[in-house]
Each structure stands twice: as C-alpha cells, then as structure tokens.
Amino acid sequence: MSETRTFNHTAAALLAFDAGAAKRAQAWDTVETNADVDAAELADAHALRAVQEAFHRDTAEINSLANCYRVDLGFMRRMAASSAPAALVPHQADPDDADDQADAPAPR
Numbered sequence: 001m002s003e004t005r006t007f008n009h010t011a012a013a014l015l016a017f018d019a020g021a022a023k024r025a026q027a028w029d030t031v032e033t034n035a036d037v038d039a040a041e042l043a044d045a046h047a048l049r050a051v052q053e054a055f056h057r058d059t060a061e062i063n064s065l066a067n068c069y070r071v072d073l074g075f076m077r078r079m080a081a082s083s084a085p086a087a088l089v090p091h092q093a094d095p096d097d098a099d100d101q102a103d104a105p106a107p108r
Contacts, residue, residue, distance in 0.1 A: 006058070007079045008086035013054030014077060015085050017047050051076055 024047060027040040049069070055076050056068035 007055070007076075007083040009054040009057040010051065010076050010080040011083040012085035012087065013051040014080055017051050017073075020047055048073060055079070 020043075024040065024043050027036070027043055031037050031040060051073065052068045052071060053065070055071055056063060056065045058079075059068065
C-alpha cells in the first residue's frame with residue numbers, strides 16, 4: 001500500500017508567499033532607480049526560494065534541492081492544494097544538501 005505524500009511545508013510557505021505579495025507588488029509600483037529594481041527582484045527571488053526550499057523539505061527523500069530550485073510556483077501550488085499548512089518555522093539549509101548541485105546541468 002503506498003503512502004500519500006503531503007506538502008504541508010509547501011502549503012505553509014505559499015501562505016507566507018501570498019501574504020507578502022502586496023508588499024512585493026508595492027515595491028515594483030514605486031521603482032524609481034536601478035537599486036529599486038534590484039531590491040524588488042531580490043525580494044521576489046527570496047520569496048520564491050522560500051517556497052522551493054519548503055517543497056524540498058516535503059520531497060527530500062526523492063528530490064534534490066537543486067531540482068526543487070527549478071520547480072515553478074504553479075506546480076508547487078498544485079501539489080500543495082490539498083495539504084494543510086505546517087507551522088511556519090524558518091528552515092536552515094541542510095549541510096548534507098551541498099552535493100545537490102550534482103543534479104544541476106553542467107555549464108556550457
């Protein structure tokens with residue numbers, strides 16, 4: 001009998017991502033300088049990265065961190081749609097994930 005996978009960490013991270021969406025949108029709406037653009041892009045990247053890292057926590061036994069960094073928001077939303085959010089707890093990078101770059105394609 002197979003076990004059903006849950007995406008509790010991803011669901012919680014998506015709640016945090018969505019809660020910060022208005023603030024990130026406001027940052028884009030008020031862009032005036034290149035530094036403002038850089039800051040808005042960085043905020044977007046960090047918000048997405050947090051969801052991808054949560055997705056990795058939910059799939060670590062079958063998925064590398066490098067592969068989770070390739071997953072888009074829409075896919076993670078679909079996977080977490082029926083999962084109850086886990087408690088929002090900041091996650092520290094796992095030192096054992098250092099070898100996950102082996103899954104990344106080689107530079108050309």
